[in-house]
Amino acid sequence: MEMLNAVFVAPFVDMFTYPAFFVEVLLGGLTAGVMYSLVALGFVLIFKASGVFNFAQGVLALFAALTLVGLMTGTIPFSQNSMSALALPIWLAVIATGGVMVGLAYAIERVVLRPLVNQEEIIMFMSTIGLAFVLEGVGDMMWGSDVKALDVGIPSGSFEVNGVLVQVFDLWAAGIAAVMVAFLAVFFQKTKIGRALRAVADDHQAALSVGIPLKTIWVAVWSVAGLVALVAGIMWGSKSGVQFSLSLIALKALPVLILGGFTSIPGAIIGGLIIGVGEKVAEVYWGPLVNGAIENWFAYVLALLFLMFRPQGLFGEKIIERI
Amino acid sequence: MKLSKFLLGTASALALSGSLVVTDMAVAQEILVPSLVYRTGAYAPNGVPLANGIADYFALLNARDGGIGGVKIKVEECETGYKTPVGVECYEALKAKGAVAFSPFSTGITYQLIPKATQDKIPIFSMGYGRTSAADGSVFKWVFNFPTTYWSQASAVIKYFGDRAGGMDKLKGKKIVHIYHNSAYGKEANPTLEILAKKLGFNLTLLAVDHPGQEQKSTWLQVRRIKPDYIFMSGWGVMNQVAIKEAASINFPMENFLGNWWSGTESDTIPGGAGANGYTSTNFHSVGANFSALNDIKKYVYDAGNGAGKKERIGEVLYNRGIVNSVFVAEAIRVAQKKFGVKQVTGEQVRYGFENLNMDAARWKELGLGGFMGNVKVTCKDHEGGGGVVFIQKWDASGKKWDRVGSAKGYTPMRDVVRPLVEADAAAFAKENGITPRDCS
Numbered sequence: 001m002e003m004l005n006a007v008f009v010a011p012f013v014d015m016f017t018y019p020a021f022f023v024e025v026l027l028g029g030l031t032a033g034v035m036y037s038l039v040a041l042g043f044v045l046i047f048k049a050s051g052v053f054n055f056a057q058g059v060l061a062l063f064a065a066l067t068l069v070g071l072m073t074g075t076i077p078f079s080q081n082s083m084s085a086l087a088l089p090i091w092l093a094v095i096a097t098g099g100v101m102v103g104l105a106y107a108i109e110r111v112v113l114r115p116l117v118n119q120e121e122i123i124m125f126m127s128t129i130g131l132a133f134v135l136e137g138v139g140d141m142m143w144g145s146d147v148k149a150l151d152v153g154i155p156s157g158s159f160e161v162n163g164v165l166v167q168v169f170d171l172w173a174a175g176i177a178a179v180m181v182a183f184l185a186v187f188f189q190k191t192k193i194g195r196a197l198r199a200v201a202d203d204h205q206a207a208l209s210v211g212i213p214l215k216t217i218w219v220a221v222w223s224v225a226g227l228v229a230l231v232a233g234i235m236w237g238s239k240s241g242v243q244f245s246l247s248l249i250a251l252k253a254l255p256v257l258i259l260g261g262f263t264s265i266p267g268a269i270i271g272g273l274i275i276g277v278g279e280k281v282a283e284v285y286w287g288p289l290v291n292g293a294i295e296n297w298f299a300y301v302l303a304l305l306f307l308m309f310r311p312q313g314l315f316g317e318k319i320i321e322r323i
Numbered sequence: 324m325k326l327s328k329f330l331l332g333t334a335s336a337l338a339l340s341g342s343l344v345v346t347d348m349a350v351a352q353e354i355l356v357p358s359l360v361y362r363t364g365a366y367a368p369n370g371v372p373l374a375n376g377i378a379d380y381f382a383l384l385n386a387r388d389g390g391i392g393g394v395k396i397k398v399e400e401c402e403t404g405y406k407t408p409v410g411v412e413c414y415e416a417l418k419a420k421g422a423v424a425f426s427p428f429s430t431g432i433t434y435q436l437i438p439k440a441t442q443d444k445i446p447i448f449s450m451g452y453g454r455t456s457a458a459d460g461s462v463f464k465w466v467f468n469f470p471t472t473y474w475s476q477a478s479a480v481i482k483y484f485g486d487r488a489g490g491m492d493k494l495k496g497k498k499i500v501h502i503y504h505n506s507a508y509g510k511e512a513n514p515t516l517e518i519l520a521k522k523l524g525f526n527l528t529l530l531a532v533d534h535p536g537q538e539q540k541s542t543w544l545q546v547r548r549i550k551p552d553y554i555f556m557s558g559w560g561v562m563n564q565v566a567i568k569e570a571a572s573i574n575f576p577m578e579n580f581l582g583n584w585w586s587g588t589e590s591d592t593i594p595g596g597a598g599a600n601g602y603t604s605t606n607f608h609s610v611g612a613n614f615s616a617l618n619d620i621k622k623y624v625y626d627a628g629n630g631a632g633k634k635e636r637i638g639e640v641l642y643n644r645g646i647v648n649s650v651f652v653a654e655a656i657r658v659a660q661k662k663f664g665v666k667q668v669t670g671e672q673v674r675y676g677f678e679n680l681n682m683d684a685a686r687w688k689e690l691g692l693g694g695f696m697g698n699v700k701v702t703c704k705d706h707e708g709g710g711g712v713v714f715i716q717k718w719d720a721s722g723k724k725w726d727r728v729g730s731a732k733g734y735t736p737m738r739d740v741v742r743p744l745v746e747a748d749a750a751a752f753a754k755e756n757g758i759t760p761r762d763c764s
Contacts, residue, residue, distance in 0.1 A: 145367035241594025293531035
């Protein structure tokens with residue numbers, strides 16, 4: 001009886017008794033969800049364009065952040081020595097890193113993807129696993145394995161509204177995510193290249209047969225995914241410092257993708273918010289019953305529950321194949 | 324003709340065998356000290372300075388003193404990536420080459436190696452980590468975890484909090500939160516803290532953070548709600564940096580936020596910028612490069628171009644910890660050489676060296692490390708070396724350095740609380756594994 005009360009009654013009583021704290025938990029979940037969405041978006045972009053789950057997306061974020069810090073601090077690649085005269089201002093370092101990510105996209109298309117056109121998707125998936133390890137190793141050799149502070153000027157600190165603590169950094173993250181989603185939505189829906197991307201995602205060969213240049217499309221989409229990874233790398237790197245565990249943020253995106261669908265940009269956002277809120281509420285109100293640390297696996301429970309009712313995810317495309 | 328060929332062949336064979344003997348002797352004039360490192364992977368920011376400190380101290384002994392007792396030390400690194408199965412592979416490979424002692428630098432690897440090393444008669448030196456009850460040498464003959472353990476640390480931390488509160492009796496009713504890495508390592512301090520909470524009357528809340536700890540919002544939401552007087556953290560890697568940032572963002576007073584000795588490095592605090600100012604952590608050795616042994620490293624190792632890392636990073640927390648680890652291993656080898664009258668020591672002899680270490684203030688001074696850390700006296704019964712002294716260090720964000728705070732003498736663990744726990748756990752282990760404890764009387 002005591003157990004039933006602890007599981008089914010006490011948490012809800014707690015929420016209603018301390019509404020300000022409950023609102024703070026919700027807010028914390030939403031802002032954490034935004035951060036997950038930033039990572040999930042990169043996965044969605046690649047999947048939309050090539051039907052491939054890009055295992056290297058987390059490492060792309062790490063590589064982008066490492067490059068950005070390296071350029072901001074004037075680090076000489078492969079030597080790990082810095083020269084202040086080579087340090088770039090933030091805005092220029094961001095642009096230059098964007099350029100590096102576009103260059104990287106070109107190299108990936110040329111070396112990894114092009115030889116695999118029309119191969120099974122699992123083969124392309126395996127190639128992204130290899131890519132992840134290569135990028136991590138190269139990043140280590142280029143920029144070193146130390147934790148690097150990243151400050152691009154995003155304000156930190158917090159303020160209270162009716163007893164609810166609001167963190168300024170989180171508001172910026174939400175704003176940046178909103179801008180990015182708007183940009184991507186326009187890119188996919190309103191531009192010629194966006195439509196071509198969707199055509200390639202449906203069928204490589206059909207797209208090629210109507211004259212859509214597959215190579216260009218892949219470079220474009222990996223470039224955009226690289227830029228999204230840069231944004232994710234900046235936001236996560238600003239929170240924790242830039243270090244190799246940054247690549248593990250991909251793990252936080254998986255339940256978001258399962259829930260939101262692998263092909264939907266709004267799905268990545270909504271999925272992130274649902275996962276963020278769900279795991280925070282579960283951890284704070286039910287976690288103490290089992291010694292805590294339930295949020296990581298609870299996110300997957302939540303995602304799998306959604307899958308039971310919508311196998312394609314909340315916003316994923318329902319695929320009907322005729323036999 | 325045949326005779327000349329025979330003589331030539333014989334001479335060649337003798338020369339060859341002679342050269343083989345010489346070569347063998349040359350090989351024999353080295354003691355192999357393995358170094359299980361993690362210079363790559365998520366925990367590399369901690370692994371690199373540790374590995375550099377270990378390598379540099381032995382490089383110093385080789386360059387300045389010609390090794391230990393006239394025998395050069397060969398340090399062979401094996402990359403574990405902080406992964407337990409890889410660490411075990413490293414152990415097997417280096418054991419076969421004649422390694423005399425292992426420092427796993429991972430609680431997970433240590434747990435795996437305890438039965439293996441016991442079987443192979445090679446000492447395991449897990450300095451301030453690993454299995455705490457290995458401090459009972461009557462059960463864990465081959466394992467050493469001096470100068471202090473997680474349980475001792477937890478009790479010293481409570482003493483420090485008592486000091487800050489104005490006396491141990493003032494802890495009654497205070498709220499203390501332990502934020503811990505949700506792993507065997509992170510949980511080590513929990514039983515001691517629970518016992519002390521009952522004994523001293525403070526309210527203890529345990530908050531687990533899952534690996535890697537990149538996202539901790541729910542933990543800090545709970546901290547906001549609990550409003551603890553003090554927070555103790557047993558973190559690792561990115562968990563530390565995120566926790567410090569989160570604490571700063573909810574305006575938790577940093578001087579009441581104390582990390583353990585794996586949660587108080589430059590890598591943990593520098594990413595936090597000015598917000599990390601005032602953050603405190605425990606340590607069992609000094610930081611900084613103002614010691615003659617470290618100056619010697621600059622002179623004999625770095626100026627000769629043989630340094631393992633960057634000269635300016637000598638004196639950082641984990642670099643100095645690597646130095647301490649090497650000092651203890653070197654001293655154990657020295658004691659063994661003296662006791663057994665040999666230069667080329669075996670693992671079994673080095674075990675004797677560990678068990679008979681007596682590092683007092685005079686010895687630390689002789690080594691060029693005067694005041695570097697507390698005294699350590701290891702015995703058959705006590706592989707913790709007396710329990711050690713826990714210092715508290717405070718981060719100065721503007722100077723990017725650690726300053727010692729609290730009692731100048733540091734905080735000694737509550738041996739009366741910790742030692743019975745150690746012995747009880749060791750006895751349970753002995754029973755489970757059919758070990759008859761040694762007579763250490």
